[in-house]
Amino acid sequence: xxxxKMIDYAEAAPAVRAVYDDIMATRKIDWINNFWKVIAHHPxxxxxxxxxxxxxxxxxxxxxxxxEMLYVAVSVTNGCGYxxxxxxxxxRKAGMTEAMFGELMAVVGMANExxxxxxxxxxxxxxxxxx
Amino acid sequence: xxxxKMIDYAEAAPAVRAVYDDIMATRKIDWINNFWKVIAHHPxxxxxxxxxxxxxxxxxxxxxxxxEMLYVAVSVTNGCGYxxxxxxxxxRKAGMTEAMFGELMAVVGMANExxxxxxxxxxxxxxxxxx
Amino acid sequence: xxxxKMIDYAEAAPAVRAVYDDIMATRKIDWINNFWKVIAHHPxxxxxxxxxxxxxxxxxxxxxxxxEMLYVAVSVTNGCGYxxxxxxxxxRKAGMTEAMFGELMAVVGMANExxxxxxxxxxxxxxxxxx
Amino acid sequence: xxxxKMIDYAEAAPAVRAVYDDIMATRKIDWINNFWKVIAHHPxxxxxxxxxxxxxxxxxxxxxxxxEMLYVAVSVTNGCGYxxxxxxxxxRKAGMTEAMFGELMAVVGMANExxxxxxxxxxxxxxxxxx
Amino acid sequence: xxxxKMIDYAEAAPAVRAVYDDIMATRKIDWINNFWKVIAHHPxxxxxxxxxxxxxxxxxxxxxxxxEMLYVAVSVTNGCGYxxxxxxxxxRKAGMTEAMFGELMAVVGMANExxxxxxxxxxxxxxxxxx
Amino acid sequence: xxxxKMIDYAEAAPAVRAVYDDIMATRKIDWINNFWKVIAHHPxxxxxxxxxxxxxxxxxxxxxxxxEMLYVAVSVTNGCGYxxxxxxxxxRKAGMTEAMFGELMAVVGMANExxxxxxxxxxxxxxxxxx
Numbered sequence: 001x002x003x004x005k006m007i008d009y010a011e012a013a014p015a016v017r018a019v020y021d022d023i024m025a026t027r028k029i030d031w032i033n034n035f036w037k038v039i040a041h042h043p044x045x046x047x048x049x050x051x052x053x054x055x056x057x058x059x060x061x062x063x064x065x066x067x068e069m070l071y072v073a074v075s076v077t078n079g080c081g082y083x084x085x086x087x088x089x090x091x092r093k094a095g096m097t098e099a100m101f102g103e104l105m106a107v108v109g110m111a112n113e114x115x116x117x118x119x120x121x122x123x124x125x126x127x128x129x130x131x
Numbered sequence: 132x133x134x135x136k137m138i139d140y141a142e143a144a145p146a147v148r149a150v151y152d153d154i155m156a157t158r159k160i161d162w163i164n165n166f167w168k169v170i171a172h173h174p175x176x177x178x179x180x181x182x183x184x185x186x187x188x189x190x191x192x193x194x195x196x197x198x199e200m201l202y203v204a205v206s207v208t209n210g211c212g213y214x215x216x217x218x219x220x221x222x223r224k225a226g227m228t229e230a231m232f233g234e235l236m237a238v239v240g241m242a243n244e245x246x247x248x249x250x251x252x253x254x255x256x257x258x259x260x261x262x
Numbered sequence: 263x264x265x266x267k268m269i270d271y272a273e274a275a276p277a278v279r280a281v282y283d284d285i286m287a288t289r290k291i292d293w294i295n296n297f298w299k300v301i302a303h304h305p306x307x308x309x310x311x312x313x314x315x316x317x318x319x320x321x322x323x324x325x326x327x328x329x330e331m332l333y334v335a336v337s338v339t340n341g342c343g344y345x346x347x348x349x350x351x352x353x354r355k356a357g358m359t360e361a362m363f364g365e366l367m368a369v370v371g372m373a374n375e376x377x378x379x380x381x382x383x384x385x386x387x388x389x390x391x392x393x
Numbered sequence: 394x395x396x397x398k399m400i401d402y403a404e405a406a407p408a409v410r411a412v413y414d415d416i417m418a419t420r421k422i423d424w425i426n427n428f429w430k431v432i433a434h435h436p437x438x439x440x441x442x443x444x445x446x447x448x449x450x451x452x453x454x455x456x457x458x459x460x461e462m463l464y465v466a467v468s469v470t471n472g473c474g475y476x477x478x479x480x481x482x483x484x485r486k487a488g489m490t491e492a493m494f495g496e497l498m499a500v501v502g503m504a505n506e507x508x509x510x511x512x513x514x515x516x517x518x519x520x521x522x523x524x
Numbered sequence: 525x526x527x528x529k530m531i532d533y534a535e536a537a538p539a540v541r542a543v544y545d546d547i548m549a550t551r552k553i554d555w556i557n558n559f560w561k562v563i564a565h566h567p568x569x570x571x572x573x574x575x576x577x578x579x580x581x582x583x584x585x586x587x588x589x590x591x592e593m594l595y596v597a598v599s600v601t602n603g604c605g606y607x608x609x610x611x612x613x614x615x616r617k618a619g620m621t622e623a624m625f626g627e628l629m630a631v632v633g634m635a636n637e638x639x640x641x642x643x644x645x646x647x648x649x650x651x652x653x654x655x
Numbered sequence: 656x657x658x659x660k661m662i663d664y665a666e667a668a669p670a671v672r673a674v675y676d677d678i679m680a681t682r683k684i685d686w687i688n689n690f691w692k693v694i695a696h697h698p699x700x701x702x703x704x705x706x707x708x709x710x711x712x713x714x715x716x717x718x719x720x721x722x723e724m725l726y727v728a729v730s731v732t733n734g735c736g737y738x739x740x741x742x743x744x745x746x747r748k749a750g751m752t753e754a755m756f757g758e759l760m761a762v763v764g765m766a767n768e769x770x771x772x773x774x775x776x777x778x779x780x781x782x783x784x785x786x
Contacts, residue, residue, distance in 0.1 A: 001253065001255065002252055002255055003251070003253050003346070003347075003350055004252060004360070004363070013258065018162075024158055024194070025721070031259075033255050033257045033259070033260070033657060034254050034256070035245070035249060035253055035254050038252040038254045039248055039252060041252070041360065041364060041368075042360075042363075042364025042365070042367065042368065043362070044229050045248070045364055045367060045368045045371075047243065048368075048445055049244070049248065049371070052241060052244075052441055053241060053245065054148060055240055055437065056234075056237045056241045056440060057241075057440075059232045060234050061231045061234055062200075062231055062234045062235065063169070063229065063237075066197055066200070067234075067238050069193075069197070069202065070200065070204045070235065070239065070242070071238060071241075071242045072245060073204045073205055074204055074208050074246065075242060076255050076771050076775040077204075077205050077208045077774075078208060078246045078341065078601055079341050079602065079604060079770075079774045080249055080341060081134055081256065081774075081777065082249040082254045082255075082528060083242070083246050083249050083412050083776065084775065084777060085223065085257075085260040086256075086257070086260050086526070088168040088260075088527055089259070089260045093675050093743045095239060098528070098565065098566075099191075099192045100192045100193055101527075101528070101701065102566025102568075102569055103191050103192055103193045103566070104201065104569070105563075105771075105772060106187045106566065106572075107187055107188070107193070107198050107201045107202060107205075107314070108201065108771050109569075109768040109772045109775070110183060110184060110187045110188075110202075110204055110767050110768060111201070111202045111205035111211070111214070112205060112767045112770070112771045113180070113183075113219075113406060113764040113765060113767050114166070114180065114214060115205065115206055115209045115211040115214050115581075115734075115767070116760075116767045117166070117180065117214040117732050117760060117764045118166060118211055118214050118738075118763045119165055119734045120132050120134070120135055120727070120731040120739060120759075120763060120764070121164050121169040121170060121172070121253075121762045122134050122736065122740070123133055123169045123213045124132065124213075125163075125165070125212065125216045125217075125233075126164045126165050126217070126769075127215075128162075128164070128242055129164070129216040129219075130216065130219050132654050133757070134743055134756070135753070142754045144355055169768050170760075172753065172757060173753075173756075173757025173758070173760065173761065175579065175757075175761070176757055176760060179579060179580075179761075180764070183572055183576060186568065186574075199452065199681070207378050207381050207382040207723075209734065210377075210379075210381045210382065210472050210473060211734060212381075212390070215381065215384060215396070216396075217384060220398055229434065229435075230435070231436055232396075232397070232435075233437075236379060236432075236435065237301045237435065237436060237437070237438045237441075239378050239382060240375040240376070240379045241375065243374045243377070243378045244371040244374050244375035245371070246341075246374070247338050247339060247367075247371045247374045248371045248446025250339075250341045250343075251334070251338040251366075251367045251370060252530060253343065253346060253347065253503070255317070260527050263400070263444050263515065263517065263518055263785050264514055264515050264516055265513070265515050265608070265609075265612055265625070266622070266625070268398055283495075285445065293521075294523070295519045295522070296516050296518070296519050297507070297510070297511060299432065299514050300514040300631070301510055301514060301629075302627060303514070303622065304622075304625075304626025304627070304629065306509070306626075306630070306635075307626055307629060307630045309628075309637065310710060311506075311507065311510065311633070313505065314503060314506075314703055314707060315503060316502045317699065317703060318499045318500070318703075319503075320474055321494045322492075323490065324462075324493055324496045324497065327439060328459055328462070329399070329496075329500050331455075332462065332463060332466045332497065332500045332504070333503075335463045335467055335470075335498060336467070336500075336501055336504035336505060336509055339466075339467050339470045339471060340466070340470060340505070340508045340603065341603055342508040342512060342603060343518065344516045345507060345511050346499070346510050347519075347522040348518075348522050349504075350522075351400045351436055351521070351522045354447075358423065359485055361453075361454045362454045365449075365455045365460075366455065366463065367469075369449055369460050369464060370463065372446060372449045372450075373467035373468060373476070373480075374467060374471070375442070376442065376469045376476060377467065377468055377473040377476050379428070379438070379442065380428060380473055381433055381473060382396070382456075383396050383397060383432060384394060384395050384396050385395055385427050385429040385431045385435070386394065386427055387427070387473045387474065387475055387478045388426045388427050388478075388479070389478050390424075391426070391478040391481075391482045391656050393477050395732075405753070428591050455626075464758060466525075469640050469643045470640060472643045472733065472734050473736060474547075474646065477643065477646060477658070478646070478658075481658055491696065491697075492697070492699075494659070495697025495699075495700055498640075498641060498644045498694075498697065498700060499642075499699070499700045499703075501635065501640050501644060502637040502638070502640045502641045502644070502704070505636045505640045506633040506634065506636050506637035507633070508636070509601060509629075509632050509633045509636045510629060510633045512600050512601075512603045512605075512608065513600040513608060513628075513629045513632060514629065515556040515608060515609070525777060525779065526687040526776055526777050526779055527775070527776050527777050528780055529657045531756055532708075535657075536745060538705060555783075557781045558778050558779055558780070558781050559769070559772070559778050562776040562778045563776060566726055569772070573768070573769065576765060576768075577765060577769065580761045581762070581765075584754075584757055584758050585752065585754045586724075586755055586758045586759065586762070590724070590745070591716075591758075591762050593721070593725065594678055594725060594759065594766070595726045595762060595765075595766045596725065597687045597725045597729055597732075598762075598763055598766035601729050601733060602767070602770045603730060604736075604770040604773055604774060606778045606779075606780055607695055607770050607773050609780045609781075609784040609785065610767070610780075610781070610784050611766075611783045612784075613783070621716065623715075623716045624716045624778070627715050627722075627727050628717065630711045631711055631712070631717070631722050631726060632713045632725065632729055634707060634708060634711045634724070634726075635729035635730060636729060636733070637704070637707075638690070638708065638753060639729065639730055639733045639738050641690070641700070642690060642692055642737040642738050643735060644658070645658050645693040645694060645696070645724045646656065646657050647657055647689050647690050647693045648656065648657055648689055648737075649689070649740045650689050650741070652686075652688070652744070653703055653720065653740040653743075653744045654740065
């Protein structure tokens with residue numbers, strides 16, 4: 001259950017509605033997912049977060065599918081159920097196949113393992129990596 | 132300082148040396164980075180970890196550069212200094228430009244932020260993401 | 263579902279009941295929340311944890327509302343659903359308004375982002391911060 | 394050692410210099426700390442991050458000292474050494490005494506402990522916290 | 525809800541079925557828990573993960589009960605609900621009593637607290653710990 | 656560098672000195688490690704933390720070596736360098752051999768990997784684990 005009431009389009013104040021309109025236009029969809037309807041509770045956070053996400057996730061030197069998979073990798077590492085669900089959906093929409101999802105999970109799992117081996121043994125950084 | 136003595140090639144037992152040889156052959160390099168020299172302290176962990184990393188990081192439906200960037204994303208999220216250094220080096224070797232590194236960092240930072248907004252507001256998963 | 267049976271006041275042993283009584287007296291409430299009823303399964307952990315929480319959360323040079331918001335910040339960062347719910351309730355009871363909750367979330371989200379940018383770029387600490 | 398070259402004011406491009414100028418003007422200081430000089434490597438990340446931090450950390454319904462302490466609480470939980478150093482310095486500048494720092498650490502430590510007790514026992518959320 | 529369809533024994537391909545058979549033979553059980561039925565979606569991950577877990581969790585110089593409790597300690601620290609449930613069940617099967625579970629939780633909670641005190645105060649490592 | 660000045664025995668106030676004396680007597684050692692000398696900066700945190708650690712780490716139904724290894728498992732998962740160093744030293748003193756350390760690391764690494772696979776695939780808990 002969310003910590004605050006979700007704000008639907010119909011009841012949204014104009015400033016919130018403007019963000020919702022931009023989300024739908026940018027993503028070419030006709031609905032707003034719960035993340036935005038919840039953080040709309042604090043309009044400056046809604047606006048700033050959306051503008052940041054929009055800029056960061058736009059196609060750049062990395063393509064949108066890679067960006068969505070990076071988002072999933074972070075969300076899985078942090079254990080954020082909502083973000084895993086929403087960004088896996090986003091990655092699939094951007095073209096991630098089931099085999100790609102499998103490899104993504106394999107890399108994320110492995111990285112979490114070797115991160116701890118490096119921590120546990122307190123491995124010193126090789127000079128070659130510091131050039 | 133590492134928790135255990137690092138094992139150089141010259142002093143390595145045959146089973147450890149066999150793994151070192153495979154690492155250098157697979158990666159087409161002539162040296163062993165500290166991570167392996169430290170976990171060689173426990174030979175079964177060295178062998179199993181190397182074989183797993185070799186399998187997981189091999190080219191598949193995801194290309195090696197994407198895999199290295201996913202590794203960096205996890206390592207940055209966990210704050211593993213050694214892994215950030217070694218996999219950033221790996222990603223650069225696989226073709227990551229400075230602009231790509233910048234976008235990678237931007238996505239990782241943003242994902243860590245929205246993961247916490249989703250946690251903090253306890254956003255319920257949209258039915259559309261559960262199909 | 264909890265990992266162990268919760269212990270209600272009526273069935274609690276005297277040592278557990280004494281802690282429950284102190285919780286209700288200290289907080290001026292007439293019920294015990296699930297956290298205590300679950301850890302009561304291990305009475306030394308119940309007693310030690312309660313005494314520590316009581317001491318740490320008592321008014322000091324930081325006021326109780328600030329302490330509750332700090333608790334929420336940690337719980338959101340760790341993704342602990344129970345703790346987010348209980349300490350957000352605690353913060354509201356101590357006077358946190360909806361606007362304050364919004365700013366709290368904004369700071370927690372931002373800190374999680376810049377923590378990863380500092381990790382990812384391995385920013386060296388400025389001498390000025392080490393005085 | 395940072396992953397990228399730090400960019401000093403003298404060598405900064407105009408867009409980067411504009412952000413540096415705004416940081417110094419906003420904070421009424423005459424130097425730029427390493428965090429910004431490192432992320433300046435990716436100018437859009439520098440600009441977006443600074444504008445977000447500036448907005449989020451501005452005085453609002455929470456005062457600047459409370460915001461700095463929340464930032465420290467998150468940074469300590471995540472183990473980000475740079476952020477602990479810089480935001481503890483920020484909190485002290487905003488008025489945090491040594492006794493306040495001690496209480497802050499006590500709350501952060503305690504929250505991290507009870508977060509894990511709630512996880513480990515899988516405590517169900519009380520209906521009273523869901524109103 | 526899982527991100528992918530779970531694969532039951534009856535519908536499993538021969539390679540997946542071979543892993544399921546080995547899991548049941550090794551553990552002397554006649555069913556497969558959901559973890560394996562979900563990751564079976566990506567057969568190389570299923571096979572590699574099972575072979576690694578089988579090797580790591582086999583009796584060695586640490587006994588199986590200690591290994592299960594270590595697994596629980598990590599899972600509680602990371603807040604992984606599935607892993608807490610499955611490895612607490614595993615530890616109980618290996619002989620963990622309720623009193624042992626209570627002490628395990630107490631240690632895990634305490635370690636998470638002092639980890640953050642060490643982070644927050646940035647405690648320098650004693651030379652005596654570096655021998 | 657620590658965030659605060661470390662307090663040596665010679666300059667410690669009587670309340671701090673009493674805790675130091677108890678640490679040395681309980682552990683049968685003649686020196687105080689940095690953790691305590693740093694948190695002594697906030698005497699109530701020093702006293703409460705020591706009394707909690709002393710109670711939690713005392714021999715109980717789990718032996719001291721197992722408790723030290725659990726502490727290491729948590730510290731490695733969280734990436735706390737100080738705690739890894741101090742509790743690995745503690746575990747060695749309590750009898751941990753190099754082979755045991757190797758198996759400990761292997762379990763911690765593996766658990767961190769499967770925790771993320773369980774997160775990423777959002778594996779539903781088996782009813783058998785909820786009894």
